[in-house]
Amino acid sequence: MTAMARPVRSSADRVAAEAEQRSRILSALLECIEEIGYNATTMQEVAARARASKSVIYAHFDNKLDCFLVLYELVTRVELRVVAAAESRAVSAGLGWQARVRAMSLEFLELLARAPGMTTAVLLELPAAGPSALARRRVTMDLYLDSLSVIAEDMADSYPDEVRRVDRSWMLAALGGVNELVLEHIERFGPATVADIVDDVTRVFVEMLERR
Numbered sequence: 363m364t365a366m367a368r369p370v371r372s373s374a375d376r377v378a379a380e381a382e383q384r385s386r387i388l389s390a391l392l393e394c395i396e397e398i399g400y401n402a403t404t405m406q407e408v409a410a411r412a413r414a415s416k417s418v419i420y421a422h423f424d425n426k427l428d429c430f431l432v433l434y435e436l437v438t439r440v441e442l443r444v445v446a447a448a449e450s451r452a453v454s455a456g457l458g459w460q461a462r463v464r465a466m467s468l469e470f471l472e473l474l475a476r477a478p479g480m481t482t483a484v485l486l487e488l489p490a491a492g493p494s495a496l497a498r499r500r501v502t503m504d505l506y507l508d509s510l511s512v513i514a515e516d517m518a519d520s521y522p523d524e525v526r527r528v529d530r531s532w533m534l535a536a537l538g539g540v541n542e543l544v545l546e547h548i549e550r551f552g553p554a555t556v557a558d559i560v561d562d563v564t565r566v567f568v569e570m571l572e573r574r
Contacts (some may be wrong), residue, residue: 384422386412388433391426396479400430400487430483430491431498437480438502442509444473449513459517459525459571464564466513471557474544478553485545507533514571526573536570 390411394403405426409416423429448469452462474481488495511533517525540563547556 380422383412383414383418387414387419387422387429388436391429391433392479392483395430395483395487400483400490405429427491427494431495433483434488434495434498435502437484438505440480441470441473441484442505445470446509459521460564460568462517463567463571464560467563467567468557468560471544471560471563474548474553474556481548481553481556485541485548503534503537506537510537517571524573525571528570532570536566539566 387408390408391403393411394407398407403426405416405419408426408429409419412419419429423432445466448466449462452465457465474485488499507530511530514525514528514533518527543559543562543566544556547559
């Protein structure tokens, strides 16, 4: 009797399987951070939630910090895509520049409210991950600055009598102020109602951009 040959997995199948494993691990880390915080999270707990062995986890990530930094970058890119999509919809709808600012602000805040684990990881737990995480934050902040600066330039081109051009340092200051507004609300009331501060966040950017 001839033994049946084991099916050979294609390289595409292997890549898909590895991507699915990686996604499960990152989701598990996100859950852990939301429930018990970064410092209390262990790779053993992440492995259990991801239904993966520790050897599988370490095949993808060097350690907990490495896993967290990948998660942080992924979350940042999701946020940027959401903001860009909101801006694009606002432009297509023919909204004025202040309404566009509000639409982007609201979409960003609603994302934070919908994904409390992500919010906790990015805003509250980042300092606990140490200097490497804070250094990565500077890189991701530059991504935000690049994205928002392009949008601000477009608004200045489209509404030259209403919108002034601003230096990158001004945009950085505005982002820092918004970050503090969001942190204060989340620390006092939790992330579920963070969209309540949309008018305050909108005002920060409008006051910066409005020509007087």
